[in-house]
Amino acid sequence: MNKSEQLSDQHAGRSPHENVVKAESDGINLRTIAKTVGVHVSTVSRVLRAGPESAQSETAVRVLEVADRLGYRPNRVAAGLRTSSTQSIGVVSPRLHDVMVSILCHSIEATSRYSGYQMLLSTPPDDMGEQFRSVEFLLSHRVDGLILTSLHRDESVFVDRLRELPIPVLAANRHQGDLLPSVICDDREGGRLATEYLINLGHTRIGIIAGSRHASTGFDRLLGYRDALNAAGIEIDEALITHTDFEAEGGVIGAHSLLSLAQPPTAIFAVNDMAAIGVLGAAQQRGLRVPDELSVIGYNDIPVVAHLPIPLTTVHSPLSQMGEHAVIHLLKAIRGERPISEVLPVSLVVRASTAPPK
Amino acid sequence: MNKSEQLSDQHAGRSPHENVVKAESDGINLRTIAKTVGVHVSTVSRVLRAGPESAQSETAVRVLEVADRLGYRPNRVAAGLRTSSTQSIGVVSPRLHDVMVSILCHSIEATSRYSGYQMLLSTPPDDMGEQFRSVEFLLSHRVDGLILTSLHRDESVFVDRLRELPIPVLAANRHQGDLLPSVICDDREGGRLATEYLINLGHTRIGIIAGSRHASTGFDRLLGYRDALNAAGIEIDEALITHTDFEAEGGVIGAHSLLSLAQPPTAIFAVNDMAAIGVLGAAQQRGLRVPDELSVIGYNDIPVVAHLPIPLTTVHSPLSQMGEHAVIHLLKAIRGERPISEVLPVSLVVRASTAPPK
DNA sequence: TTGTATGCGTTATCAG
DNA sequence: CTGATAACGCATACAA
16 A cells, blocks of 8 residues: 555665665655656656556556665655645553553554554643643644543543544543543443342442542443442442552552441452452452452453453453544544444453352 | 643633634644734744743744744644654554553653654564564654664564664664664563572572563573573573463463473573463462462563562563663664663562472 | 646745 | 745646
8 A cells, every 4th residue: 555665575685786775765755766767756746646556657667666666765744744634643542551551552553554544642641731732742743633542521621622623533441421522432331240240149248449530431330330239229338439540559459448348348349450450469468368258350351360360350341442443433534524432342251250258 | 842832721711712713723834923923934933943931032022922822833744844853753662562561662652752752653563574564654754763672583684674774773672682772671680680589599490481582581581591590500401491472371371381391390480470470370270379389480570460469579670761761862863972772770579479499 | 647836834044 | 133035745736
């Protein structure tokens, strides 16, 4: 598809002479080719842009051949200035160190690259002010569209500003009601699934570590938790609901706080896997055997949890699919289509960290 | 430092009128400002480029004020075309889903952004052919420099091509001898430290899961392993050396293969933490208690391993520092300084997964 | 099918 | 200190 990509093989078995050519290749542009072939720049531009398959004329073939030989690499910066399309998308994604986030970004990048787009990634601190600075930064690089993976709830000021931008903006992972088109996983249903499973095992006192208050993911999973308890006719004890961050440390702290209650829970639902790992650690510290004395359930199904000494029961979020779909939707919006939202289905993965209460 | 960043606050409490202005701000460029103020474009360019602190003349102040009011965002694409410097760096980093890699990229991005540079990230499959395609792709976007975090050993063809590029190229994490400047951690010393510690505990049969053969990290850590055994006068049993990938799955497989030996090891050194987690899982499956019946030591000290039910003894690699220094060195090279290499010191972190053999 | 001319937004050079 | 002009590399409307 892209000229320069196809050319890359050319250099594999090159002769000393071609080496010299290559050394000069920094400055190979349309004009160089035009001069070499003896045609006008615009002709070269047209031929190269049409691609090898549609090389009808004699000149076209010569142009392609010379471009190949000189190792021409199109200058997307110049093209971008002219067409005001840089073939790049900006991604604002705090907390890249979180596996869940890095898997998402991995997928976003792979899908973009496959579509001929370059990802410009910014991973600022997780507050909307910093995120908006990243947006401004990416905008100055004239990205064609934006994906934000870490929106905050109730920050309509920033969302309003995002909506005013001259390029399509898409939310992934976390959403903002209907204010921005989004591709997310069905967090509410996932929270319900996890809680319902624990209830079916016989648990009635179920603690939840609900993550950061500003994340729609944790918020929606908590809604699902309430849904399941309500459906089962179990009264909700607000003391069993605790908020922390999404790190293992938060899981440790949250678990200790829950397990120190007068009537401690027999099961804990952590709304992300890292926190669940922290819960496992806290249980160990308190001499509680998992799952016999405490059931633990996580969320997201990051790869490591299947390989823990006690493999974790968790809710599987299709993270790669979420990234892929986010890019697909964004590219459609860039091409002028009306952006649409999507909610991806999740599923429960039962492993060894859950059992009936004793 | 950057104009547009400072301006972002302007819109926080804007009036309806300014809203209208903002809606048109897509097309705000130097010419717009020049026309509004009544000066020439080049004047505007100079003033804006000089910054607010050096606003001497009356005109300069007016220009700045208008730029502010109109919400001017400099077009780095256009500037890049003119100056042939896009204020961006390309990063080729396969395996972004690996926490170790994502922490490194997180740090690279943060340092770049802090320095006014944008990171263009590509995370292709981990083979040099794909990586070189990514390089070509980034080159077409005219990045000012490149960082590669996943070089392969003995692929001098590709390294030669990298050396011929018209921009500075730096290796991070993995190196290629002295062929490319690099910022890495002291993997050989880390491997030695880990092995020496096990030897001092009394272990003599120490298995090693050495990762992929093409990674200098695993290779160097294996060298350190040999160093320590040699120094202790322990003969090296090649049967105790196994190669897998860097995933938990590989650790499981490697551990089972080692523990099935006629004379199984009493300790296993996995050259990365995820593999070590896999070893813990395999031990569990075989009913081996860690650390009493099997000592396990990992590598890198990714955050999760401190919170495992059996906190992992491991070698701490300064990953964030590595990313930071890589960017600093690369930016120096971009400014024309001679690129230098660096080897960062590592340290042993003793936790609960290691003990004397029974 | 090919050539001509123009402009994308910015910066740099030079003259005033 | 400011203004005029050209150029970066490419794409396109238009004319031939």
